[in-house]
Amino acid sequence: MGDLLFLAHRIPYPPDKGDKIRSWNILKYVAARAPVHLCAFVDDPEDMKHEAFLASICKSVKLIPMDPKDRLKRAWAGWRKGEALSVSLFDDRAMKRWVWDRVKQNDIDRMFVFSSQMAPYALGHTSQDRRLVMDFVDIDSDKFAQYAKESRWPKSWLYAREAKLLQAYEKQVARHVDVSLFVSDAETAMFRRIAGSYAHSVDTLHNGVDLAYFSPDAAFAPLGDEAGPKLVFTGAMDYRPNIDAVCWFADAILPRVRKRYPQARFLVVGGKPSPEVQALAAREGIVVTGRVPDVRPYVAAADVAVAPVRIARGVQNKVLEAMAMARPVVATEAAWSGIDAAPERDLLVRRDAESFADAVCAVLDDPALAARLAGNGRQQVESRYAWNAQLAKLDGWLGLGAADSKVEAA
Template sequence: MRILWTLPYLPWPTTSGGKTREYHLLRNLAARGHRITLLVQSKTGLDPQCRQAMEPWLERLIVLPRRPLRSLRTLLAVAFAPAPMLASINGYAPELERTFEALLQEHWDVIQIQHTYAFQPFERALQRSGKPFILTEHNVESALGAASYDKLPRWAAPFAVYDRWRYRRWEARVFRQAHELISVTEDDAKALSRLSGKPVSIVVNSVDCGYYASVHPNRESRHLLFIGNYEYAPNVDAVHWALQAIMPRVWALQPDVHLTLAGFALPAHWREQWPDPRIEWLGYVPDLRALQGRSALFFAPLRQGGGSKLKILEAMAAGLPVMTTRQGVSGLAVQNTEHYLGAEQAEALAQLISDSIDNPLRLAQIGEAGRAYVRARHDWSVAAAQLEGLYTRLTPPQPGARSCR
């Protein structure tokens, strides 16, 4: 099939869960023989490493720059446009709109739009062409609340209320126009179906199980690991909660436990805010396997967010036992004390870490149960097959065309 795929970010390097999902889905679809044109509006430029990672399996890669966040057009759109703040930041982009409209003159078997917040530049062209499109939404953005508005000052609270109302209207507007909706979890599918009045398909978040198969965590290392993209508010909240409320309790019980924090956009001032030598600050690590191999436990005290968490799936694929909250395993069919260790309060999480860190046999049981679960249900080949099946159902084969299966 010929697929036109749009994104509001470059999916390489895979510095976030969303980028990781897009990169692997695109790569797996290309490996199945589909011809993909990827249209990207990006706040970062296309460097040689990104070009080398992506161009070999794309028919075309078109990257347009996103205007600066503090531009006059963005500020005016955020204040006055019908689209909400996030959609205004990524929308009202004339060059992107013209490029997309020109691409619509070609024949496409599938037009795949990612995220409601990236839809605005494509709306008029799609309406004029009458061509159906598929929309994928990783989260119910209007329901994220604190995760979307934590960075706003306190005096902007009325604007946050207004913008959430604006986003609910925007979601309804986009959903009405989509031919098919895709979510990443069953809970999100139900929520999107309630909002849209349409059935919603699921394409699960997944992981490259073969890539992590060789990892053997060090169950006796007494090292905890957390990885995140710190441009995403739920990950920032998790670190603040861990260092303010949970780890001091852990250290009162187990003074020799260490915590490693890694991931993209790690704030430099955290090192000064929490100067404890038992905290290791690493920033972005392209290959996580060595880091996973020297850790005993993946600790993800997540209180906000949506969808399913790729960081959790990657840890499980590596056999690294996961300790988290219900939010941390949202969207996954896993059981507490069988596939992961979980609690909701700071005191309970601290006690759970203290009890578990002295029990490497228990950590091994949890880690291997998590690895088996991910292998069975969340390999990228599973997700790509789900998406390809949806494409096949929506696109009747043309006479004489070769099957994509």
């Protein structure tokens, strides 16, 4: 077998946010089984320091910094051409040249593309002898359709435009690749309905959890034991669904909880908090941490891990990680959707602010309930969400060989 080209819209390491957790685990899995050429964009200059580590597990690595100054030019160029802006923002000459050189100079017979924005770089190199696996992860067009419904004009119009153009683009990509992957069975079924005959080969590649890392028994420095119940939310805090989630919780749910538990504190844990999220820190009972080196101390300290996500796609890693850490979880239906876990047994699922607050208080009221949810949640992810079990499907799709134990241990 030849080499494998791995393209990602964001550097897969460190795995400190949802998409990078998935891309890193996939990269590590395939790099242990095939020579990999990795090319990815970098949106955080701090992440460039990980290039040497990635080079230690890949045959070659190319990281391309995303210059914020170029975003407006690329968006304008895409607008003039009638393209989806999500795609035009990733149109880069250096990426095109590097991919062309890799394919020309190496025996690349497999390509794995992570996120639909990267598809144009691979579609120009398809052939009968080169297998192309496209990991859409989520249906981005449907996400923008949700944004359009939740927004006022002119944003609603812009989001609706993006949803329409992206849907047409996603269908064309699926038409030309060998396999289209999505993160949940619900996403897979929805795409089959949307794409029709274009979705000729579609399957689900579920997320997993690093059960040794996200374990209540793992070695990490505990969080200081401060008074009052801790309600913890983790996630990238420049991502619109997460911003909406924590603002809704702060406005509509936390006040109800604090009527019963005045010392309760809401910890918002995640990098790049938006101005709206930063403003929450001025409120009593709310802590906004920004980026932290390790989320586990915060999750482990949670009396309740909350996932009040109203705009959601795919699988919420924050829910899986909290369950793996044996913490009781209260989530919305949107946050729970796509996760193989039973409401009332493994976690509590609620629809509106009042019932969500009541569920949080119920867990705080009843240590036995908290312990039952925590234990059942951990047991469920152990039985259902080990990464290697999920990623074994890649062996057939990409023709992978035996694993290199040194890379697997990275």
